[in-house]
Amino acid sequence: MLVIFLNFLGFRDFQNLFSRATSPIQAGFNISSQKIYNFFRAVFTLPKLRGENKNLKEENQKLLLQVIGLREKTKENEVLRAQLNQEQVKGSKLLMARVIGREPQNLAQLLLINKGLKDYVSVGMPVVDKGGALVGKIVTAFSNTSKVLLATDPNSIINGVLQASQVTGIVNGEYGLGMLMEMIPQNEEVKIGDVVVTSGLGGEFPSGVFIGKVNKIIEQETEIFKKAWIKPAAVFNHLETVFVILEY
Amino acid sequence: MRIAFVILVCFFIVILQTTFAPKLAIYGVFPNLILVLVIFKSLFKNYKEIFIWPLAGGLILDIFSSFPFGVFTLSFLIVSLAVSFLSRNIWSSEFIGLVVMLITFLGSILSGFLTAIFSKLGYLFINLSWAFNFKQILVITFSEAIYNVILAAILFLVLRKFRFLK
Numbered sequence: 001m002l003v004i005f006l007n008f009l010g011f012r013d014f015q016n017l018f019s020r021a022t023s024p025i026q027a028g029f030n031i032s033s034q035k036i037y038n039f040f041r042a043v044f045t046l047p048k049l050r051g052e053n054k055n056l057k058e059e060n061q062k063l064l065l066q067v068i069g070l071r072e073k074t075k076e077n078e079v080l081r082a083q084l085n086q087e088q089v090k091g092s093k094l095l096m097a098r099v100i101g102r103e104p105q106n107l108a109q110l111l112l113i114n115k116g117l118k119d120y121v122s123v124g125m126p127v128v129d130k131g132g133a134l135v136g137k138i139v140t141a142f143s144n145t146s147k148v149l150l151a152t153d154p155n156s157i158i159n160g161v162l163q164a165s166q167v168t169g170i171v172n173g174e175y176g177l178g179m180l181m182e183m184i185p186q187n188e189e190v191k192i193g194d195v196v197v198t199s200g201l202g203g204e205f206p207s208g209v210f211i212g213k214v215n216k217i218i219e220q221e222t223e224i225f226k227k228a229w230i231k232p233a234a235v236f237n238h239l240e241t242v243f244v245i246l247e248y
Numbered sequence: 249m250r251i252a253f254v255i256l257v258c259f260f261i262v263i264l265q266t267t268f269a270p271k272l273a274i275y276g277v278f279p280n281l282i283l284v285l286v287i288f289k290s291l292f293k294n295y296k297e298i299f300i301w302p303l304a305g306g307l308i309l310d311i312f313s314s315f316p317f318g319v320f321t322l323s324f325l326i327v328s329l330a331v332s333f334l335s336r337n338i339w340s341s342e343f344i345g346l347v348v349m350l351i352t353f354l355g356s357i358l359s360g361f362l363t364a365i366f367s368k369l370g371y372l373f374i375n376l377s378w379a380f381n382f383k384q385i386l387v388i389t390f391s392e393a394i395y396n397v398i399l400a401a402i403l404f405l406v407l408r409k410f411r412f413l414k
Binding site for chain 2: 014015018022025026029030032033034036037100101102103104105106107108109110112139140147152154155172174175176177236237238
């Protein structure tokens with residue numbers, strides 16, 4: 001129990017110092033292991049990639065047509081906004097960070113990023129991936145590095161909302177195995193594939209950040225609320241770059 | 249000199265644990281390289297001779313982890329002691345490979361639960377709450393143990409091939 005007492009004796013300062021010294025080594029190792037992983041992944045998935053490439057080319061053509069259509073709609077939207085004299089939603093201030101390590105064990109889901117207090121990162125700031133999907137929030141900020149509690153960690157609690165039906169619930173992490181949306185009233189309809197976004201309630205996360213999609217519904221007649229398993233939108237195991245939302 | 253070597257090896261393995269091991273994740277679960285190292289060291293020699301390995305490995309892992317300090321040091325020391333006790337006479341066994349795998353499995357399960365219990369106690373001690381879902385911890389610990397066994401089997405075959413084993 002003596003070692004646990006060290007938690008009171010400025011252990012975080014020591015961790016901060018250690019993190020500063022080891023973060024370049026971790027970053028180097030992380031880049032190398034990512035390269036090794038990418039190489040083997042490419043080797044094993046080469047035949048599959050050929051087929052995928054063909055499909056993607058076809059999909060790309062379709063998407064190009066959609067983009068042209070959407071550009072037109074954006075212009076139309078801007079004109080309408082101006083007409084309504086509506087202020088544009090204030091853009092979030094993002095800070096790009098590189099993932100340099102992970103929590104060394106499976107019972108907690110955290111990432112170590114190469115930005116810290118020096119870069120104006122502070123505890124509680126939300127973190128998203130390059131596609132804008134929710135990754136988690138900052139729980140520890142050292143001078144040069146920070147720890148991000150992933151949305152799949154059991155200690156992560158997020159106020160979520162089903163985008164289509166606007167039904168709210170609490171999204172909990174399940175030890176990296178996925179996420180569980182709880183407190184969904186029995187009378188509300190939930191469908192497989194429903195998109196879940198942050199509701200913004202509580203102010204911890206901005207509203208409308210993509211969390212994931214419903215992939216299983218758990219309902220029992222005897223219970224007041226139903227639950228839904230959420231497949232996270234972010235691919236947590238292979239994150240290389242994330243964005244800290246400094247302001248929203 | 250020997251202590252410096254142990255610290256250096258443990259540091260290197262923990263760095264791999266935080267960078268490379270997560271890339272091997274299957275359904276979010278990845279092996280615990282430092283635990284496999286501690287178990288292998290405990291299989292070979294008397295606890296008194298090797299206790300520096302779980303001590304150094306645990307301390308370094310504690311520094312890198314977000315759990316209360318001391319959780320891994322304590323659980324690794326206990327696991328090492330248990331493995332050392334269990335493996336006293338295994339080297340005469342005909343099925344030594346299977347015994348090594350079984351001990352790795354049991355050691356990993358023990359380590360998983362000790363880590364979870366010590367973490368819960370550690371967080372209570374510093375007035376913080378930590379979610380403790382027994383069913384999920386069981387799933388994670390069991391999956392990690394299987395992964396560790398696969399790693400231990402590979403390591404065992406490599407060590408035997410190059411005659412590092414008695």
